Amino acid sequence: MTTTARVPILAGSDAETVAAQAIAERWGLPSETTDNDVFQLWLTNGVLALHWLQSPQKMSPLVVDFHQGKAAYRAQNTQLKNEAIAKAVGVTGQFKPSVVDGTAGLGRDAFVLAGLGCNVQLIERHPVVAALLDNGLHRARQEGDFIGDTCQRMQLIGTDNLFTGSGYTQEPDVVYLDPMYPKTGKQKAQVKKDMQMFQQLVGSDEDADTLLEPALALAKYRVVVKRPNSAPFLAGREPNSQIKSKKHRFDVYIKRGFHESAN
Ligand SMILES: C[S@@+](CC[C@H](N)C(=O)[O-])C[C@H]1O[C@@H](n2cnc3c(N)ncnc32)[C@H](O)[C@@H]1O
Incomplete structure (x- = not known):
């Protein structure tokens, strides 16, 4: 929960x-x-x-820092052809879709997409997660480097925009969703320490199925849903295509092709 x-x-x-x-x-x-x-x-x-304060083992505090660790490395070494998320969202050398990340979390996936040139509007409903993300984006933007520029393409727009339908600065080509899914057995043991803290704070998004309809209504072209490989389809709805990576798959719901007009 x-x-x-x-x-x-x-x-x-x-x-x-x-x-x-x-x-x-x-x-x-x-x-x-x-x-x-x-x-x-x-x-x-x-x-x-x-x-x-009551963690079962010693843990460093959780901070959003786009200049540190895996995020920074990935930002500087991301290659379009190697990123399953890029294929799922439809990013190419010439086309950088505008994205709404409806479940922004700590902004890691959004950061990859922004690093590939997409403008990303972020929605995060958990106030503590939103505050951490907002602070991380603010600090990163102070730096006039590639990572700072990448974070300029990420705007945290609010907490419930998918349901209110308001607050967007741009109509999104793609809506991206990655709701929390309950971890089980082996998966649970593999969760890294910072993610254990995140999971303890946020819990599992048991209402995740409700996200698909508003996402489909909002997206101009497609909705992409990140799921653990073993998870059922969001809202039980079969996607049009799937892109698989080692731990996850991206379910792609296509409204229309990127070159088709709305009418
Ligand atoms: C698995 S995390 C997302 C991780 C993110 N993709 C990343 O790369 O850091 C899921 C997040 O979605 C948020 N969330 C779930 N339902 C939401 C909703 N209806 N509106 C906004 N945020 C939501 C949760 O609070 C949680 O922070």
């Missing part, structure tokens, strides 16, 4: 109290701690970090 655990945000120093308060107000987060807090967000030197 998606959890809406109470997660307070705290400032690492007096100088950041106002900035922390602004984040609390923007995402509807509390500023007071309690003895029962499972998670806390800390804003320190401009970096927002999620701490899991």
Whole structure:
């Protein structure tokens, strides 16, 4: 189940109290701690970090940092022909579809698409995840490098736009969905530490099936759904095609070809 655990945000120093308060107000987060807090967000030197106070093992705080680790490596080494996500979304050397990522999470997939030249509007309903993502995008954009430029093509537009149908700055060619799917057995054991924290916070998106209809209504050309290889189709609906990678598959629902007009 998606959890809406109470997660307070705290400032690492007096100088950041106002900035922390602004984040609390923007995402509807509390500023007071309690003895029962499972998670806390800390804003320190401009970096927002999620701490899991009751984690079963020692864990580093969760931070969205597009300049670090796998994300940075991937951004600089992504090759169009090797990315299953690019094939599924329909990115080519000449055509960079505009994308709405309806389940943005920590923005990793959106970052790959933006790195390939797509403009991506991001929607994330979990306020803590949205706050972390917003902070990561803000910090990355300060750098005038490839990664900063990539993050300029990513706009976090809100939390429930798929259902309200409003807030978009551009009609999307493609809607991309990657809802949480309950992990089982072997899959669970393989989940990396930062993802364990993310899963503990967000839970599984048990209402994920409701995303497909509004996504199909919004997309001009296609909807792409990322699923674990063993998962059933979203909303039980068979896609028009599938692109498979090692751990996942991308189910592609085609409304019309990229070269067909709307009428
Ligand atoms: C598996 S994660 C997405 C990971 C993301 N693709 C990435 O690369 O970082 C799924 C996310 O979708 C969000 N989500 C689920 N249903 C949503 C909805 N109806 N609207 C917006 N976000 C939603 C969850 O809160 C969660 O953060």
